Amino acid sequence: MSYNTFGQLFRVTTWGESHGPAIGCVVDGCPPRLALTEADIQPFLDKRKPGQSAFTTQRKEPDQVRILSGVFEGQTTGTPISLMIENTDQRSRDYGDIARTYRPGHADLTYDLKYGIRDYRGGGRSSARETACRVAAGAVARKILGKGVRIRAALVQLGPHDIDRTRWDWEEVNRNPFFCPDAGVVAEWEEYLAGIRKAGSSIGAVIEVVAEGVPAGLGAPVYGKLDSDLAAALMSINAVKGVEIGDGFASASLTGQENADPLYIRDGKLTFGANHAGGILGGISSGQPIVARFAVKPTSSMLTPVPSITTDGKETEVITKGRHDPCVGIRAVPVGEAMMACVLADHLMRHRAQMG
Amino acid sequence: MSYNTFGQLFRVTTWGESHGPAIGCVVDGCPPRLALTEADIQPFLDKRKPGQSAFTTQRKEPDQVRILSGVFEGQTTGTPISLMIENTDQRSRDYGDIARTYRPGHADLTYDLKYGIRDYRGGGRSSARETACRVAAGAVARKILGKGVRIRAALVQLGPHDIDRTRWDWEEVNRNPFFCPDAGVVAEWEEYLAGIRKAGSSIGAVIEVVAEGVPAGLGAPVYGKLDSDLAAALMSINAVKGVEIGDGFASASLTGQENADPLYIRDGKLTFGANHAGGILGGISSGQPIVARFAVKPTSSMLTPVPSITTDGKETEVITKGRHDPCVGIRAVPVGEAMMACVLADHLMRHRAQMG
Amino acid sequence: MSYNTFGQLFRVTTWGESHGPAIGCVVDGCPPRLALTEADIQPFLDKRKPGQSAFTTQRKEPDQVRILSGVFEGQTTGTPISLMIENTDQRSRDYGDIARTYRPGHADLTYDLKYGIRDYRGGGRSSARETACRVAAGAVARKILGKGVRIRAALVQLGPHDIDRTRWDWEEVNRNPFFCPDAGVVAEWEEYLAGIRKAGSSIGAVIEVVAEGVPAGLGAPVYGKLDSDLAAALMSINAVKGVEIGDGFASASLTGQENADPLYIRDGKLTFGANHAGGILGGISSGQPIVARFAVKPTSSMLTPVPSITTDGKETEVITKGRHDPCVGIRAVPVGEAMMACVLADHLMRHRAQMG
């Protein structure tokens, strides 16, 4: 991971600002002869697309992806795949507020501290709009992993509200506006989030990503560990403040006995008695499902005023009007899936390199 | 991060197995003309060294570091610094158990699944003994950061037991066997951990690392974010299952108002009203203290039997006798500091590169 | 250098095929607050553009570059700069010949051997059209180097014909269709190359690139040597078969005395008595002009038939009709300059990183 490139062998370089003419990415290192068209990528972008429900920003972006290179007659050629998404809803407006005031919790301040310049329109490069490129790249990564690997994510916590994991239903995830796997909490969550939105507030969330069918052996000690790369990938998503694998922070409270994943032979096959480890041991996949979770902080943009300063050093207050998600965690769900896919594709290729 | 190299410009490549003749690392990219001798590195190794209290493994290793290159007449030359630590206490013993049985929770199984071979003696490459090299490299990283940057870590949770943060005292950290900043819990923790050890059990922990004096502007969007690299660095430490920055997972439950870090001008200077963000906004340091926490799972090696399998696929039970830490989290404290130092040194150099 | 990315800190990722909708590149790591518009890049593209004289391909491409990101109000922002050039002259034609036959000397065969698929239209990814992106990136690199560094290249050998170096005139380079610095040979070269072209043949060339004003100290031992990276950069240009620094291959015939660059103090300053070394000692720039040369093989596409095979393994003969350069070396002149600029910008940033 370096500047704007992610991955070592499956390499994704993203570019573009929220309100420039377009955003895009170059996916390099992709194996040849994989069937790939825009139709393989678009459904994932549609999942992340704004304006899907009352609980996501009302900015209207078709997020139509275009393949500019690397595919010939419907197949990848092994050369770099250039993907581009035009920005169509660059609403003509006055950006004076953002231009002259630092929005607390946003990157406005630190971009200025670092670069001494920033494209303030819609947050510029720091906008979560960049994650559309991740989702597009993730669709390519899935092609490399093949149908045997299934990657799904769900919102498992909305603010203080948990789900009941015994009611987990993957089918439910695509039926509600939260990507929530527990039908039993949806009505309550709708009411809760509507209240948050009406109050001009926002709220955090936790997303869980599960990858099933991942072959054992992916990941490389000691600085190319699968969990280390997953942590970097998920932490690099906008507004993410925490990442955990398997039992994560809960394992700090467990004894060795409680945390143990016993091994058995069942039907002649290696079988695990539990998956506290989240499918990774010593940085290498064990063949169990890979389980990762990440915490997303509440949207910093709110109608509630927050004390702040202007670019020329005067105190002020910031109220963010406009089209914002009351819970950015929701749209982070497909992004989490995409990052998992990219990391696994990269590690699959690294594994093949060393193992022949 | 790639295989056994960590960092992009401040690059650390570690090598060595638990019971080979030595372990070591090559620190590449270090600026020239920094004063450096073994005496600058040794105190950090001594902090991590086994056998310091009843609560860490009784293996006796002096962990004496030797500088083999890159330093001339007491100063770095800008060429690679080779550091070596001999393994002296490679106790002559029968490794038949580890050789033929997979210890649940350890990397034995996944190393075999991946490589089809492993140096089973003391865990080989997957042993936490590798972290001595990280600590040595971290001492070099501190030289780059200079005295203005202060990096300290502490154990803030031992199993289910939290500290009282209002009693936080950095001086206390070096006075008790837990690196605990709260004198008020030490007696209780001693009794608790003694009980765990006597029961042949083990327990997890949470470590907090704080870096003060870090200049604003370190970190680069969007895949070279400071928090993303910190997450990778901390997650790569043995037995770590979770990483968080600032409020971390707690921020998922917060509203935007609760999570806001207001900005003020105080005495003509930019001043923050809070540090929920942990010193990083948009992946870039803000000038506030960098705050990271990581969760360490309980030691997998216990006297309690756990169902497992042999390398030839037969069911068995594993009891790990021998010299083990009941809480590996304790000795992870100086390792966490070292990883923070390495990441910051790397990002300081990356920042200088782009900013001139 | 990895797949389609060049450079470590000044990183250029190129994409696109000869006859796809567009080609482009992402320039990452560029320092902020450099003045940059399309007008800074276009002149360099115009120099490389086809159809400039009778001696380059008659394909008509305006090669109009567009900046899609990374620049705000005329200044770089430190975020990735996406550059795109549309392919306008994708002449509708029958590619059956290239599709079914391997052109000797081209990459058709090896792409198929490696990938099992290739975009055969105009050579696809292996087309020298990719070098337009290098030239565009080179223009950005020059901004980083600043006006104090002057990079120029010239054709110093056309087939068997050398120049007279005593007549070297940089002004002359832009006055003739060869980028030749010796006005005395231009008439002869025109006649010679016209003959080559009429005969349906082609010819090789040697280009010399000179960078003046390069500060001392760029380059890093032992695998980040400036000459090592220059060699990689120049050898990666299409059809290049040799690279040399300073006296290059000629130095193999010299004695130590003949090859010595004595050092003097003149006017209180370090002064070199000669520059056999080409401005690089031990992989590090000495402050003298950096001098590199590279050899370009004759265009493989000719009207003369060459025995070859079809994709299904039958013998045939290949005659390449169409729009080709009789000497591809000519248009490689601005490409050589661009690669020198990219390498120097990258090393300048690497130097700053380590030196602070």
Add this chain to the structure above:
Amino acid sequence: MSYNTFGQLFRVTTWGESHGPAIGCVVDGCPPRLALTEADIQPFLDKRKPGQSAFTTQRKEPDQVRILSGVFEGQTTGTPISLMIENTDQRSRDYGDIARTYRPGHADLTYDLKYGIRDYRGGGRSSARETACRVAAGAVARKILGKGVRIRAALVQLGPHDIDRTRWDWEEVNRNPFFCPDAGVVAEWEEYLAGIRKAGSSIGAVIEVVAEGVPAGLGAPVYGKLDSDLAAALMSINAVKGVEIGDGFASASLTGQENADPLYIRDGKLTFGANHAGGILGGISSGQPIVARFAVKPTSSMLTPVPSITTDGKETEVITKGRHDPCVGIRAVPVGEAMMACVLADHLMRHRAQMG
């Protein structure tokens, strides 16, 4: 290639100075379960070892390699292989001359210009002694390539003296002190080089490296080309000033017809009519032998005085007494082989990664 690490997947990090306690390297990424002992490496080191004939330096170094990690019970484990060679003949002497005077043609000056400090003893890090580590790593690389790939090098030009290529005999290479493949010139070369040495002079050379049995498909467009990486690898060897592939610079004088490598089907197999390309087309191996040549400048250390300056800026003259090779090109022969092996192993792994 970055600082002191070479390669992307087969990664070699070298360390050490000429007169420090030891030199060494870490070979990372090596596949597991390859048979490897010191005895596999030592023969290659012995070929490069000083003091083998009257024509190489009389420094006495056993260059005994020791494997410190990454090998278990005679097999590689997939973890980093640490190799160390102690410096035994650090002759106690007065280094005042080198310490206070810049030797023209050496890196003394540029190291000081860059780093402001240098380990002047024997040239420190810039000494060709570092190449022993390359040779050791090359021996590991050969294990990855397997017996089907044969890499050999020879001295094909000694100063102004060429060989007669029709008399090329690989067996002869190991029978004379020049690694010369033409028995017919050996006597003459011995007399010539003895004269050079007696005159206190030195001379350059050209080395040719040939790799046979390399599978087609290695190398990746456009910045990971096999020839681009070979150029970087060979140019990074001390004193190398030029690199060429196949016909190299000679191809600049050829017409397309003269340079063509026709393709045939012979015995049902793809067959080339010539190998002007040196086994690489479009940056990808074609299955033909890979042929590379590199030029080594004359040893800068001579008994003949050369004008120079002192570190405090006074004019002086340098005469280098002591143990030096009159032609450093000779000992570069095994180094060239090693770099070819490392590049091919790296590209084999990169190929496997993408092709599965």
